[in-house]
Amino acid sequence: MDRFDAVIVGGGSAGLAALMELSRLGIQAVLLESGKPIGSKSVSGGILYSKNYPNGRVYNVEDIYPDFLDEAPVERRITRYYLNALSGSKVYTIDLTEAHEYRTNFAYSVLMARLNKWFAERAEEEAAKLGGGIIEGVHVKDIVWIDDGSGSSSGSSSNSGSSSGSSNSIIVTDELEEFGAKAIIAADGVNSEIALISNARGKLEPEALYQGVKCIVRVPEDIIDERFDLDDGEGVAHLFAGDISRGHNGGGFLYTNRDTLSVGLVYHLDSLLKSPIEPYNMLNEFLTIPVITNYIVDEVAVPKELDRTLPKEEQLRIRFGLSRLLKEYEGLRYTYYSKHARLDAIRQGLYSSEEEIKARLEEVRGKLEKEYGVTFANNYVEVEYACKLVPDGKRAMMDKPYKNNILFIGDAAGKGIFLGTRIEGINIGIDDAARAARAVARAREMSNFSEDYMGRYYAQLVDESPYTEDIRRIDFEYMKIFVRACKSIPLEPFPLFLRLAFMLIQKTIVQELASSIARMMDQSTLLKIIESNDAYVKIPMEVAERVGREVKPIAEIRPLSIDERIGRLKIREDEVPHIRIKDPKSRFIKAMVHLCPTKCYIMEASEEVSKEGAGAKARLKAVVSNVILQHEGCIECGTCSRETEWRHTRGEKGIVYEYG
Amino acid sequence: MNHDKDVINAAVMVKLEPDLSEGNVSYNPDGTLNRSQTKNILGPHSAIACKAAMYAKVCYDAWVSVCSMGPPTAEIALRDAMGLCCADELHLYSDRIFAGADTLATAETIKHGIRKMGRSIDIVFSGHRAVDGETGQTGPQTAWKLGFNFIGNVIDYSIDLESRMVKARRKIDLPGLYTVIEDVESPLPALIALDPSYRDNYRRVSERLRYARLMKEASRRAKDYKSYLRVWSAKDLGVDVRYVGLAGSPTIVYKVEKIPKAKASRRAKVVDPSNVEALREVGNLIFNIAFGER
Incomplete structure (x- = not known):
């Protein structure tokens, strides 16, 4: 051995x-x-x-x-860090770069x-x-x-x-x-x-876990630079809080990668279990908030509906020709809108100059429009959907x-x-x-x-x-920097009592005082305040509504459905299920029907069960519904692991993320 | 010649073949293969033979030599083989005299090549067949000429270094009947022809690690394959020209025909899925075929 x-x-x-x-x-x-x-x-x-x-x-x-x-x-070196308070189309942005730089050598997306x-x-x-x-x-x-x-x-x-x-x-x-x-x-x-x-x-408690869902959105490199006002190789991180959670405790994020964006939501799992909601639907709501849409939108080719009355051979010819041309167009576009790719292409001798790439791009575009009736519209390009459980160190360590x-x-x-x-x-x-x-x-x-x-x-x-x-332990130095960053919030529009409270917090002396009081407080009491629904949802909404700027959507996008998302994932199905439900009728498993990020749990058609009432002649009718699991499409996040026999897939099986 | 008890010297015979995978084939107007337009690669069955040789290298630290008979361009096949089995030597038997060889004449050339490898070969690996010849006789005929035991359709094997025996598992498909798995044992030297379903299966951590290491080395060697390559002419091999090439080929191909497609004898009827009666009829038909009397 x-x-x-x-x-x-x-x-x-x-x-x-x-x-x-x-x-x-x-x-x-x-x-x-x-x-x-x-x-x-x-x-x-x-x-x-x-x-x-x-x-x-x-x-x-x-x-x-x-x-x-x-x-x-x-991907990119994160040099700026923001917290955005959201309410409808209103946004108030707080610069947290100083907090981000606290004890940091560097950070990369x-x-x-x-x-x-x-x-x-x-x-x-x-x-x-x-x-x-x-x-x-x-x-x-x-x-x-x-x-x-x-x-x-x-x-x-x-x-x-x-x-x-x-x-x-x-x-x-x-x-x-x-x-x-x-x-x-x-x-x-x-x-x-x-x-x-x-x-x-044992298995980690829901209180000690977050569920994170994320999608990778493709946007050409130069457009990211321009949209986020970034120098070459620099990146930005945006966090979001407010009315994006349907009242759950958690928030959203958007990080710039080289030629993609990581956009997602993270929620306390216990909060989700209390009122279960589909993570992919929440993600879609998030993507369609104007401020997010404006970050992720891109011009996308829309092929014309194929004329089904044409002969089969002709349909095939169009299909092949179109897919080849579209591929070339995309390749060219990502090359043209990326400094590095442009230079690489020229260095490799594929093109002699940037103008040549541009000319070719326009030629292909023209061909797509004229020969295939392709139109170009605003939408977004989602390339990968992912979900992960995240252990909350303070409770899971x-x-x-x-x-x-x-x-x-x-x-x-x-x-x-x-x-x-x-x-x-x-x-x-x-x-x-x-x-x-x-x-x-x-x-x-x-x-x-x-x-x-x-x-x-x-x-x-x-x-x-x-x-x-x-x-x-909560690092009060970090908290102080955070509070200092919040000083930028203008106070005039707030009711007097809130204004006073803010002003008090913003005074340095009071800050010191507050942090000493906080130091004396029990850790868990303090966490209750920091991680309260007020902190995650209500206060950000209040701030956004009163002092936020109105963001108008520059375009409309159509988020992918969960079936489209699963369809784009590479999953090597295993005939042997790696998850087994213990009790198909439990409250937890029923919540999974909503919380499973790839819809693996399905409520079976209810069956009617007749029960003899104890000592009574009347027969009680109860509706008992079973939850069944279809492990095909599982991306092994572990959201359901608490009340299932949960294993990772066998070797080589299961999800294969390309971006991760 | 060295013959330490626990050393295994292995040879692999490979062939350069047209790449028949989708999108790479080119045909002449008459439907025959356009060889000049079709890219040539290491044949897929040859690749399986290389994997089996790699297994011997990983598990028994075998010395591996790969040989091929073909035109000078066949060194491409040897290069690719190198990348799969991390060979220690590559041999190409290339001479105009070898042209037009059938399986028997090819076996004659390879026999001489294997005998001239400088080591006494214990085991030879060959593919099941070539994709452009399909008769699958070169392997057995080489074994016969070398006087080696032949084991065909092998899906798994192991070597006992002590007793110098090879144990092999053969998969025998009996068309229309069932598949037989047969375990056989043979003393070395032997020639093994791999079944297309052969998969290398490294079950031990040390084997996996060694395999990973050798694969890295293999790709390094493949880049530098020329320094491992020796090209042999008929004279170098010392073959009798009467037994190689066209002269040594008793096979006469007098006609190549396309197999006509059999006429379909099926009749189809479209059933409306909303018509319950019609569906029941379909169900009955399926039931009768599956369980009813014939």
């Missing part, structure tokens, strides 16, 4: 960083990822931060990958499926030097611990110097022969199966991020900093990864991979991380 010092389960940004770090520390490590290619199941919002703290260090992405800043396929492929290349190269590497398309389904009789699985007596029974583990997968692992790093994400298999924690010989990192350990407008996750997973790698290195040195030694040492390293402190 093969046996390895370290096995990493999950090839997301955290797992890959662990592989890279372990390899650099001289440990032969193997990473298993169920998706193929690697990165195909990764989704993020997504902004990747690099941070610095005055006391205590964090491990940043550029520490793990030294050539990150020069080589990594990141990223598309995780792509970036993880680059991380994987680097990590695999490093791992191969020691005989380790990455294995794609393998799903870990079980871990077995063999007690070798030398010690108990945990407890104080096992600190004998040699590895205790609990560290003698065998990994069971769907695809490979069993193999041994001395240390296991669980990086299998928010829906960690390893956490459940090992009993390290594991107290003990270890069990037996397993160390939990990133989403699997419930990590993430979410405090109002502060949103960080990827960087924390990377920091965890570096710490876990160090714990494994130390454990190997002492040849003790036990929970008592390696696990505790890892927990100690995690405790030293400034991120841990930020997850546990």
Whole structure:
């Protein structure tokens, strides 16, 4: 049987960083990822931060990958950060760039499926030097611990110097022969199966989770630059709060990528469960708000309806000719409206000058109009729809991020900093990864991979991380900057009592006072205020209505239906279902009919059941409806995992994200 | 010649074939293949043979040599094969004398080539057949000429280095009846012809890692394939010119015919889906065919 010092389960940004770090520390490590290619199941919002703290260090992405800043396929460097209060077509924008820059080295918008492929290349190269590497398309389904009789699985007596029974583990997968692992790093994400298999924690509570839905909208690079007033390579992040949630707690976001926009919504899952609503419908409402529409709108070719009375051959000829020409048109357009693509095309000798590209573009456009009757209209181009559960660190973080010989990192350990407008996750997973790698290195040195030694040492390293402190406690420095940014809100239109309250908050002395009071307050009491419906919905609406500017839509768009969205996703169906409903009649499962982002849950036609009334002659008629699950189309977000037997798909199966 | 007990020397025979995948084929007006217009690639069955050789490299650390008989352009096939099996050597048997060879004459050339590989070959991999010849005889005939055991339609195999035996699983389709899976065992040397359904299946972590590493090395070597390539003439191989090329080919193709399409004997009737009676009739018909008396 093969046996390895370290096995990493999950090839997301955290797992890959662990592989890279372990390899650099001289440990032969193997990473298993169920998706193929690697990165195909990764989704993020997504902004990747690099941070610095005055006391205590964090491990940043550029520490793990030294050539990150020069080589990594990141999208845009986020240099501006805004919070938009919305009410109808009214918007009030608050500049939060200072809060965004707080303890930040840099931040990039990223598309995780792509970036993880680059991380994987680097990590695999490093791992191969020691005989380790990455294995794609393998799903870990079980871990077995063999007690070798030398010690108990945990407890104080096992600190004998040699590895205790609990560290003698065998990994069971769907695809490979069993193999041994001395240390296991669980990086299998928010829906960690390893956490459940090992009993390290139970399923995360809805209160500790957010559901995020996102779509990637394609807009040519130069148009993004112009629309958001950006210099080359620069990017902007917009957050949205107000009347976009139908009263749920959460908000929206729009990040600029190189030639796409990441647009989405994030809501507290418990808030959604209280009054379930279809996430794709909410997304569509969001996309059609004037301010969003104006950001995502683009000119789109609209082919003429094909004349069905024509002979079959003629119809085919038109269809082929049109699709070829449309493809050329699109390629040309994205080339022409991108500085880099334009220069590349000229450098490669495809065109001699920019004018030539433009001339060709216009020629093709003319041909489309004249020969095929194509018209051009305003709409938007959505290229990928995605959904992900996000662990809310303050409620989801594991107290003990270890069990037996397993160390939990990133989403699997419930990590993430979410405090109002502060949103960080990827960087924390990377920091965890570096710490876990160090714990494994130390454990190997002492040849003790036990929970008592390696696990505790890892927990100690995690405790030293400034991120841990930020997850546990509200950072008042950040809050102060946030409040200062809100000073820009003009107060005249507000009723006197609100004005007074605002003015008080805006006074520096009062700020200090408020933050000292806040410091004295119980953390959870404070969170109730920060994450209240007032903060998410009512106050932003009030601000937008009273002082917001009116935004007129420059065009109308037609958002995709959920069926169109699913149709565009690449999903490798598995004949074996990976989710099983436990109770088809439960309230939770019924909520899934609305909350599943790809409509996998369907209410079955109600059946009428007759029941004998206890002691009564009258027969009670009850309508009992069952919920059934069609796992085809599942994108493995885990929204339904709480009351189902939920597993990731087997190796190579399931969703394949291209952008992520 | 080295023959350590646990060393496996493998050879793969591949063929340059027209790319018959969709969109790449060009036909003459008379319906025959336009060879000059159609791109040539490593044949798909040859590619499967390469994958099987890669398996030997991954699992048994085999030394692998790939050979092909064909025009100078056939080095393209060898390059592609290199990218699949990370070969240690490439051999191209190219001579005007070889032209017009049938399967038997080809087998004769390859026999000489394999014997001149500088190592005593334990196992030869070949594809099931070529896409432009379709008779599937070159493999068996080469085995016969080499005096190797022949195992055809192989879907899985393993080698016991101790006893120097190869265990192979064969898939035998009996048309109209059923499919038989047969496990056979043969001493080395042997020639294995892979069934088109062969898939490499690496079940161990160490194999997967080794495979990934070798595939990287393979693409590196494929870029530099010329430095692994040796081209042999008839003289280099020392063949008897009476047994190779057109002269050595007993097969005479006297006519190529298109197979006429059989006339459809089916009759179709359109049924209105809203007509329950008509649908019931369809249901009955299906039921009778499936479960009723014949």
